[in-house]
Amino acid sequence: MELWNHCENPYPFVPNEVLEEAESVRASLPNKYCDPNVAAQLYDEVFDEYRLCDDIGINIVTNEHHSGINNLWAASPVITGVVARLTRKVRILTLGTLVTVRPDPVRVAEEYATIDVLSRGRLEIGFVKSGATEMVSGDANPMLIREREWEAIDLIEKSLTTQDGPFSWEGKFFTHAHVNIWPRPFQQPRPDFWAATSDLPTCAELGRRGMVNTLLFGGYDRTRQAFDSYKKARIEAGLPAPGEDRFSYMAFAYVGDTDEEGLRIGQKIAWFLTVSIKSAPQFAKFQPGAIAPEMAPSAWRTGASRRPRPTNLDADVLVGQGQMFAGNPDTVARQIKEFRRRVGGVGHIIMMTRQGLVTHAEAEKSFTLAAREVLPQLQDLPPPDADETAWLARREAAAK
Amino acid sequence: MSVVPERMRVGPNEVEILRREAKRPGAPTFLLLHGINNIAAEAPFLGLLAEHGAIVAPSHPGFGASPRPADFDTMYDLVHHYLAVLDAIPADKIVMIGFSFGGWIAAELAVAGHPKLDRLVLVDPVGIKLGGREERDIAHLFNTSPDKLNRFAWHDPANRPSGCYGVGWHSAIGDAMSDAEMVTLARNWDSLCLYAWRPHLYNPQLKNWLHRVAVPTLVVWGASDRIVTPDYGRGYAGLIPGARFETIDEAGHHPELERPDAFVERVARFLGERGKRNLSA
Numbered sequence: 096m097e098l099w100n101h102c103e104n105p106y107p108f109v110p111n112e113v114l115e116e117a118e119s120v121r122a123s124l125p126n127k128y129c130d131p132n133v134a135a136q137l138y139d140e141v142f143d144e145y146r147l148c149d150d151i152g153i154n155i156v157t158n159e160h161h162s163g164i165n166n167l168w169a170a171s172p173v174i175t176g177v178v179a180r181l182t183r184k185v186r187i188l189t190l191g192t193l194v195t196v197r198p199d200p201v202r203v204a205e206e207y208a209t210i211d212v213l214s215r216g217r218l219e220i221g222f223v224k225s226g227a228t229e230m231v232s233g234d235a236n237p238m239l240i241r242e243r244e245w246e247a248i249d250l251i252e253k254s255l256t257t258q259d260g261p262f263s264w265e266g267k268f269f270t271h272a273h274v275n276i277w278p279r280p281f282q283q284p285r286p287d288f289w290a291a292t293s294d295l296p297t298c299a300e301l302g303r304r305g306m307v308n309t310l311l312f313g314g315y316d317r318t319r320q321a322f323d324s325y326k327k328a329r330i331e332a333g334l335p336a337p338g339e340d341r342f343s344y345m346a347f348a349y350v351g352d353t354d355e356e357g358l359r360i361g362q363k364i365a366w367f368l369t370v371s372i373k374s375a376p377q378f379a380k381f382q383p384g385a386i387a388p389e390m391a392p393s394a395w396r397t398g399a400s401r402r403p404r405p406t407n408l409d410a411d412v413l414v415g416q417g418q419m420f421a422g423n424p425d426t427v428a429r430q431i432k433e434f435r436r437r438v439g440g441v442g443h444i445i446m447m448t449r450q451g452l453v454t455h456a457e458a459e460k461s462f463t464l465a466a467r468e469v470l471p472q473l474q475d476l477p478p479p480d481a482d483e484t485a486w487l488a489r490r491e492a493a494a495k
Numbered sequence: 496m497s498v499v500p501e502r503m504r505v506g507p508n509e510v511e512i513l514r515r516e517a518k519r520p521g522a523p524t525f526l527l528l529h530g531i532n533n534i535a536a537e538a539p540f541l542g543l544l545a546e547h548g549a550i551v552a553p554s555h556p557g558f559g560a561s562p563r564p565a566d567f568d569t570m571y572d573l574v575h576h577y578l579a580v581l582d583a584i585p586a587d588k589i590v591m592i593g594f595s596f597g598g599w600i601a602a603e604l605a606v607a608g609h610p611k612l613d614r615l616v617l618v619d620p621v622g623i624k625l626g627g628r629e630e631r632d633i634a635h636l637f638n639t640s641p642d643k644l645n646r647f648a649w650h651d652p653a654n655r656p657s658g659c660y661g662v663g664w665h666s667a668i669g670d671a672m673s674d675a676e677m678v679t680l681a682r683n684w685d686s687l688c689l690y691a692w693r694p695h696l697y698n699p700q701l702k703n704w705l706h707r708v709a710v711p712t713l714v715v716w717g718a719s720d721r722i723v724t725p726d727y728g729r730g731y732a733g734l735i736p737g738a739r740f741e742t743i744d745e746a747g748h749h750p751e752l753e754r755p756d757a758f759v760e761r762v763a764r765f766l767g768e769r770g771k772r773n774l775s776a
């Protein structure tokens with residue numbers, strides 16, 4: 096099993112009264128509230144954390160979000176290029192640039208190929224469908240984004256793997272008459288593809304394509320169902336069973352000296368859910384395409400006009416739901432192994448640690464403990480037992 | 496007379512239409528092109544307008560109960576769809592009335608031209624870009640808060656007739672709204688977005704071709720409209736040869752809903768003025 100560090104580089108320094116007053120903390124919060132001196136310090140700190148991870152063997156995930164307090168990685172390819180030169184050993188996953196708001200996937204392929212070469216083949220390419228405020232800040236039509244994302248992925252794949260171009264592309268969403276990227280990628284035929292989704296039909300498609308399926312905070316049931324959908328689709332397509340390295344899971348994580356420390360600092364991560372997702376109704380439940388029309392009555396009748404903020408985000412509750420791994424190193428290793436048993440195997444755990452109000456020093460301490468004392472406990476595990484996973488799922492369903 | 500939606504075949508497609516027969520021989524046929532929501536059968540202006548002619552009010556593909564065919568997702572598709580609708584309507588002289596988003600479609604159709612098209616009425620239409628690159632002519636319907644849309648769209652939101660929604664429809668969500676109405680509103684919203692997200696509610700080229708409109712044209716505007724202001728309306732009318740521009744007081748983006756009597760009175764007066772190629776020529 097491999098561990099990954101996913102930091103969104105949040106900006107938790109906007110005064111509370113401003114956040115309370117704002118209709119949304121993403122898309123429409125003026126950037127006068129972002130002090131570039133503070134941002135520069137944050138970049139330095141997180142890049143230092145990445146260097147530490149390179150030394151101790153924790154892989155790195157970058158992503159991007161736009162125009163909000165939740166994320167200063169405004170352009171994943173730029174940040175990933177920096178990480179590629181700051182590090183020498185670990186793998187780097189971009190999860191990812193938002194292909195549904197990028198007008199030309201060929202440029203995305205070119206940027207990724209460049210990073211793959213300058214990192215000498217350490218890049219993994221992840222895709223996310225995006226939506227909500229990202230469609231507003233990217234001025235991208237929120238309708239048909241699933242179809243648009245798949246066409247972008249297909250065009251990126253063909254751009255990365257075609258070595259006797261130029262070739263022509265005239266799709267529904269993208270046209271490019273003369274595709275011929277330089278450089279071509281370092282890894283052959285191309286870097287591995289990942290996608291973040293819990294949508295079962297999409298998981299099935301990832302299975303047929305052999306892409307790595309990662310879930311974000313899905314908890315036990317949803318994650319198991321997603322991975323099952325992936326596996327079933329491969330069986331139905333007559334493809335070989337997937338290895339555990341095809342499955343990934345992102346959770347909040349804090350490894351401390353003690354369980355108390357793990358939970359106490361882990362609690363600071365919840366800022367991500369309590370503050371950084373506040374969004375206006377036009378960017379959320381009323382955004383076109385956000386939900387199927389048939390689901391509108393239940394979505395629209397509930398709650399106030401603003402997305403209700405989750406209330407019970409106690410660290411121990413999140414741990415119980417499989418959405419956080421927190422405690423001393425042995426506890427965290429045990430939690431991850433339990434998660435692996437209950438979802439039927441997972442080869443990558445992505446730790447969201449430097450989040451919310453967690454400090455630089457706290458993040459470095461957690462990564463150091465994770466690498467030194469958790470990661471060794473996750474090597475050479477016996478293969479997951481499908482019967483046991485199914486039994487655990489039935490037991491959980493009965494308990495509910 | 497019928498107010499129950501019927502189905503109408505248009506080429507390979509089928510759409511929902513509201514239809515009312517004319518009350519006297521020789522009366523014109525009104526083709527109504529709805530705005531961001533399909534026209535409700537209970538809209539009070541329909542009965543008033545029916546005194547002056549037959550009514551055909553289709554729901555655009557993707558709106559109301561009209562299916563949206565695969566790959567039908569641009570204004571180009573809508574224009575050709577409605578040219579086929581004009582072909583299919585059994586009337587020689589059609590008065591086309593386009594509201595808001597439907598006003599954009601109507602303007603495109605009038606530029607394209609059709610032999611049955613006799614007169615054009617545009618009611619708070621969108622569809623063209625007039626201001627500078629940093630001026631927003633048309634409120635962004637998807638990025639603006641529902642509360643603000645509701646204030647901008649109506650002289651007084653309390654004037655919204657029961658069962659009619661228009662812009663700011665989100666504010667009408669409540670116990671009185673049925674699940675079926677919500678599903679329809681959601682379909683309408685998705686389809687509008689597909690057709691009109693960017694450029695938002697206009698065709699950059701259309702204003703260069705409005706000189707091609709060859710039928711008498713009335714441009715009616717709610718004086719309190721802040722989704723698209725009366726100044727935009729004056730500019731719009733100024734690009735259509737001979738078009739007359741009129742405002743209706745105490746009405747916003749939907750004068751046909753907020754002041755149905757005044758709206759129909761303007762249309763009737765316009766119809767009474769016969770014999771000129773265009774009204775101010």
